[in-house]
Amino acid sequence: MATYNDLTTSIDNLLGLSAVKQALQLNSTTREKAFEVYVLSLVADAVRRSGGVFTTSGINTGLNPNPAVFRAAPGSIFSRTQNFCFLDCNLNGKRFEIHVDVEYEGSSGATHEMDISIIDFSHADRSRQGNRNSRHATLIIECKFFSSSTPSIGLARALVGLLSDFQTKMGSFFVSNGATDNLKNYLSNKGRPDPFTDLTPLNKSTEERFIANVENKLRKWASV
Amino acid sequence: MTEQEYTDILDYLLTQLRELELIDIIEEINGQINRGKTLTIRDTADLKAKKIKQSEVGKTQTLPLTSKEAFEVAIDYLSKVIIDVPSYSKVIKATFGQNVVWEYDQTQSIKSLNSSEGFSLDNITFNDQEIEDAKNELQQIKIYTNE
Numbered sequence: 470m471a472t473y474n475d476l477t478t479s480i481d482n483l484l485g486l487s488a489v490k491q492a493l494q495l496n497s498t499t500r501e502k503a504f505e506v507y508v509l510s511l512v513a514d515a516v517r518r519s520g521g522v523f524t525t526s527g528i529n530t531g532l533n534p535n536p537a538v539f540r541a542a543p544g545s546i547f548s549r550t551q552n553f554c555f556l557d558c559n560l561n562g563k564r565f566e567i568h569v570d571v572e573y574e575g576s577s578g579a580t581h582e583m584d585i586s587i588i589d590f591s592h593a594d595r596s597r598q599g600n601r602n603s604r605h606a607t608l609i610i611e612c613k614f615f616s617s618s619t620p621s622i623g624l625a626r627a628l629v630g631l632l633s634d635f636q637t638k639m640g641s642f643f644v645s646n647g648a649t650d651n652l653k654n655y656l657s658n659k660g661r662p663d664p665f666t667d668l669t670p671l672n673k674s675t676e677e678r679f680i681a682n683v684e685n686k687l688r689k690w691a692s693v
Numbered sequence: 694m695t696e697q698e699y700t701d702i703l704d705y706l707l708t709q710l711r712e713l714e715l716i717d718i719i720e721e722i723n724g725q726i727n728r729g730k731t732l733t734i735r736d737t738a739d740l741k742a743k744k745i746k747q748s749e750v751g752k753t754q755t756l757p758l759t760s761k762e763a764f765e766v767a768i769d770y771l772s773k774v775i776i777d778v779p780s781y782s783k784v785i786k787a788t789f790g791q792n793v794v795w796e797y798d799q800t801q802s803i804k805s806l807n808s809s810e811g812f813s814l815d816n817i818t819f820n821d822q823e824i825e826d827a828k829n830e831l832q833q834i835k836i837y838t839n840e
Contacts, residue, residue, distance in 0.1 A: 471694060471837035476702045479837065483771075483830040484709050488823035492775045493715050495817065500778055502795050503817050507781035510788035525789060536792040541811050544798035551796045615773050646777055647769075651731060669773075670780040 497614075498541065504614040505569050505584050506539055508644055508668065511676060512567055512585060512610070513556055515683035520693055521560030523567070527552040528597070540570040543582035547597045557590075561691040564590035565607065574602040575634025585610035587639065608639035608686065611662065615647030622651045628662055639686045644668045644679065694838075699760035706767060722770055726763045729755045765838055772831050775824070782818045 483489055516523050527534030529552040537554045544553070546568060556567040567587050572580050580602060587608035588596075596603040611628045625643055632641055641662040648666035656664035665679045687693070694702075710719050758766060785793055796811040 471840050473694065473698050473702060475837055476694075476834065477705055479830050479834045480702075480706050480709060483775075483827055483834070484713065486823045486827050486830075488779070488819035489775050489827050490713060491819055492778055492817075492824075493710075493713070493718050493771070495774070495778060496717065497721075499795075499812050499816060500774065502812075503778055503781045503785070506789070506793070506795075507784050510784045513788055535790070536794045536813075537789045539793070539795050541795040541797045548798050550799050553796075553798075615770070646773055649731070669777050670784055671776065 501612075501614045502539065502541055502570075504646065505612045507670070508610060508612050509556070509567065509569055509585055511668075511680050512587075512683055515680045515687060516556070516558050516560065516567075518680065519560060519684045519687040519691070521558055521687065521691070523556045523558040525554050526557040526566075527554045543570045543572055545600075545602060546571040546588075546593060547600045555593075560687060561693045563691045566590055566593045568593075572602050573606050573635070574604050575631070576604065576636075577634050579634060581631050581634065583609050584612040604635075606635050606637055607690070608683075609635070609637055609641040609662075611641070611643050613643075613645040615645060622649065622655050625652050625655050625662070625664075632662070639690050642679075642683075694761075696760045699764050703760060703764045703767060706764070718771075718774070722767045725766050725770055726758055729757050730762070731755050761838065765835075768831065768834055768838070775827050776831070778817050779819045779824050782814055785814060786818075 513523055524532055525534060525537055526532055527538065528547075529549055534552050534554050538552050540551075540553055555569070558565050558567060565587055566589075567585065568583075569585055570582065571586060572582050573586065575581055583606060586606045588603060588606055592603045592605040609628075609632065611624070613624060628641065628643055642665060643656055643662040644665045646667065646669050648664075653664065653666055656662060656666075663682060665675060665682075667675050668679055670676065707719055707722070710722075791814060793814040794811055795813070
């Protein structure tokens with residue numbers, strides 16, 4: 470039977486590790502942004518598995534930028550103030566891009582930030598040429614790292630509201646590494662964003678399920 | 694362990710975190726604990742099991758956490774920050790290489806200019822052995838609380 474002393478010893482051992490102290494010192498933005506690019510990596514894997522190819526591209530330098538620069542805050546797809554990168558993809562003759570943290574203009578005219586989005590190359594290019602946010606997101610993925618505001622129903626409602634401002638050809642996902650039961654129930658209804666609320670590299674089955682789901686959407690959309 | 698002992702162990706954990714000046718983490722944990730828990734009714738059997746009257750169906754009940762539940766919430770949150778985040782770096786590195794950075798778009802606002810310090814993959818990459826040790830220690834804590 471465990472005792473108070475057993476637990477204090479374990480807590481001391483845990484907090485005595487320097488890697489633990491470093492991890493706990495990360496701020497919430499760092500955790501959120503790392504989670505988004507982790508999810509982007511899985512989406513890239515889905516492109517590859519569906520038979521497509523992708524290359525990393527920097528808006529200023531083109532192919533294989535070094536370093537790969539991601540946004541620490543949402544911004545415009547046409548911004549060139551940093552060499553922001555995106556994935557330039559081709560699947561069955563369809564050229565498209567995958568972006569992190571870019572803004573889109575909804576049919577209402579409102580600006581919305583998308584954590585991860587897929588957009589046709591032609592629409593993305595027109596946006597860059599015209600210095601204007603695109604209205605055409607093909608797939609939207611909302612990412613949420615578990616924090617004091619444990620992903621709850623409010624976030625899902627906001628995403629459903631946002632989706633009403635767009636016509637996404639491939640649909641949408643809500644991904645997080647934790648969620649309330651209420652949120653899970655809300656997203657279980659048909660027509661809501663596909664939920665993946667326990668996505669982590671430590672849970673390979675959920676990762677696989679997410680990648681397979683994105684892959685299926687890509688295949689259907691590109692008629693593969 | 695008794696509820697009082699769980700109250701004490703949670704106090705101990707928060708005190709240790711405060712000594713490490715991890716104020717944001719303490720606030721996150723307190724935020725989670727203060728949310729309490731909601732009762733979700735799945736079906737009629739669940740209704741009976743939770744001793745809820747039919748007339749109360751549809752009303753979401755929010756209840757405070759017990760001390761044991763509050764401690765488990767704290768440990769669960771610490772696990773996600775300590776174990777999940779470093780594991781992202783491996784996946785990101787495999788896709789985009791070692792040289793990955795996050796930068797602010799400095800044209801957007803004065804506020805952005807003032808907080809334009811980005812970060813890199815190195816910031817979320819830690820000693821593998823220590824993360825493994827942390828995983829084992831967290832697992833041990835969960836075993837203790839399940840006893």
